[in-house]
Amino acid sequence: MGGFLTVRARGFTLVELVMVIVLLAIVATISVRFVALSTQGAVDVGSRQLRSFSAVVISEHVSRALREALPGSIRVNGDGSCIEWMPVVAVSNYLNLPGDSNPDSFEAAPLAGGASASGRVVVYGYGSNLYSTVSPGAVSPEATLPAGASPVTVTFDGGANHRFATKSPERKFFVIEDPRTICQQGSFLFRYRDYGIQGTVAAALPATMPTREVVAGNLVPGSLNFEVVPPTLQRSGVVSFRFQVQSQQSGEVTSVSQEVQVRNVP
Incomplete structure (x- = not known):
């Protein structure tokens, strides 16, 4: 008589099941950590790019304004936080x-x-x-x-x-035109106009729109500083300024310094 081959189904043991769960947990932990680090890296890169873009906008805004200034009209206040010029x-x-x-x-x-x-x-x-x-x-x-x-x-x-x-x-x-002024107040950069000719810088600046305009925010308080080398008959004037932009999320700071040549035309 021919015999019959009997095959018995065999499941996972408890030890094998525990090992699988542990391995899956390790893989999941690594994956979550990898995704978290990648996401944080992308957020940090985006924040740095945003700060850099904001710094470029501020530098370009100030530089373009000062390039249109009347030679000899540029002056700063005592602590260098404000600059005034005549366009x-x-x-x-x-x-x-x-x-x-x-x-x-x-x-x-x-x-x-x-x-x-x-x-x-x-x-x-x-x-x-x-x-x-x-x-x-x-x-x-x-x-x-x-x-x-x-x-x-x-x-x-x-x-x-x-x-x-x-x-x-x-x-x-x-x-x-009548003078313009750019000043830092707290974390904001303001531009002022239509306040007439004053004896000193930032003596009587407007307090509201539209003669006070917000140029930028997120500056480190007290970080903006202007310095002016006046023009002479032999050379043009130079304005140097520096400031810091801070991320509200991470607290990271980007420092910027810039020089602007003011053309001297008698």
Whole structure:
């Protein structure tokens, strides 16, 4: 008679089951740790990129503003946390400067492209206090440079009178807007405008929008510092500034330093 082969099913023993559970736990722990480290690494990289981007935006904003500054108009406050300047909006050449005691206009070459400009007129401000509008002096009251064929007549607004103390060797004059100021307060960077000409830096700055604008946040308090090397007739001026940006999540800090050349054109 032929025999029958009997196969008995065999399951896992308790020891084998425990070993499998332990191995799975080890693998799961390693996997979770790997995913956590990878995620934290991605978050840290993103935070550093965000700080770097914020630092670049701040540096570029300040640099562009100062490149438009009237040479000699840049000044800082005592602790270097604020910088003030007068933006140049137009440059042209005058044909004559009146010599009478109360001039209210002068003739000039028109701007290219038929443009016009309004603001204060500055003639050869080197060695002068550009934050004083006394007559005679380098800075005039508000004036209008109209469009038109040469010559055009630059007229002081409201019938005002002004005499310029010094002539320019190149007969050059600037049309400027009222001063701007950038200051750090706490962790914020603010930009101020439309507050008029003040005797000292940050003396009477606006407290609300729209004349006070937020430029950036997350700065390390007290980290912003401006230093100015004034221009001379032989070289341009240089503004150096440094600041620190801090991550709110990790507390990491990115330090930035920058220099801006202010072109010197008599």
